[in-house]
Amino acid sequence: MSAIGSMPGLDPVIHAQARLRVMVALAALTAGDQITFPRLQQLLDMTAGNLSTHLRKLEDAGYVQITKTYQRRTPVTYVALTSPGLRAFEDYIAALRLLLPPTEQPGG
């Protein structure tokens, strides 16, 4: 199967390496948990600029929620997956599985 370029049925917001990695990291958190921007950046080994760009695209799609707050007068940015984001991620994985060649039937 030569699946090159934007594949039909695959969410283009998620189907890009960097954003896919962001989604995987956020989906790995306990439901309802939020992660700070620097910890997420460290988790993914991404530059701050690169991560911001991709987070903005994910936020525009409604997949992530970005909360800016203060802790001891220092600004802190928290990132978390939204419920539509989690659903989109699960749909994306289900769509990928459908694109795989069918597995061998046992005994066939």
Added chain:
Amino acid sequence: MSADETGARLDEDSPLSAEESLALIERQQREVHRRLGVNVALFYGPWGAAYLLGFGAIFLTYPTAVAVRLPAAVAIAITVVLFASAVVITAVTGARAGRGLRGPSQAAGAMYGWSWGLGFCALGVVNTGVTRLGLPDDAVTLLWSGSSLLLVGVLYLGGGALFQDRFQYGLGAWMLLSGAVSVFAGVPGNFAVVALAGGGGLLLAAGYFALRPPRPRP
């Protein structure tokens, strides 16, 4: 700099096949679990060492079948240093685990951490209060070793339930059993039971968690 950025972007945005995409998801999931995961062995190893060597040293201050005899001061020094180190290592590991995270898992973890401190404060008050009424020395010793292991066991049962970890729950049951047996072993046998069964169980748990691959958070 802009050339670098373009290069990185081209590479990152290069299209993925379904297979590549699924492989990337799996790789990234493993990496995230590894980096977010706590080194759980650090919650058990230092305590196992403290139980085994600390209570083992106290056991050796009594005249027993073992040929070695330790002065009480040495045994107490070993025990205090090892237990203080275990408290520090556990507290630092626990605090580091939540770095950069907030939400329900952090609240649950903090409450669980505090249950250890609260539980042992209450245990100290109760045991001291009972002891003040006048108990034989051996009874005081057995009261402390038995009740401490009982509390440790119950807290591991709770931890197993909270973190959905059957192994930790099993360790809790083992500590309850060790605590009960220690009381019937008498003095100084109770110290041998706490050191070998309690400390040994904790060290086995540390080994198990060191070898177990990182798991997703519940």
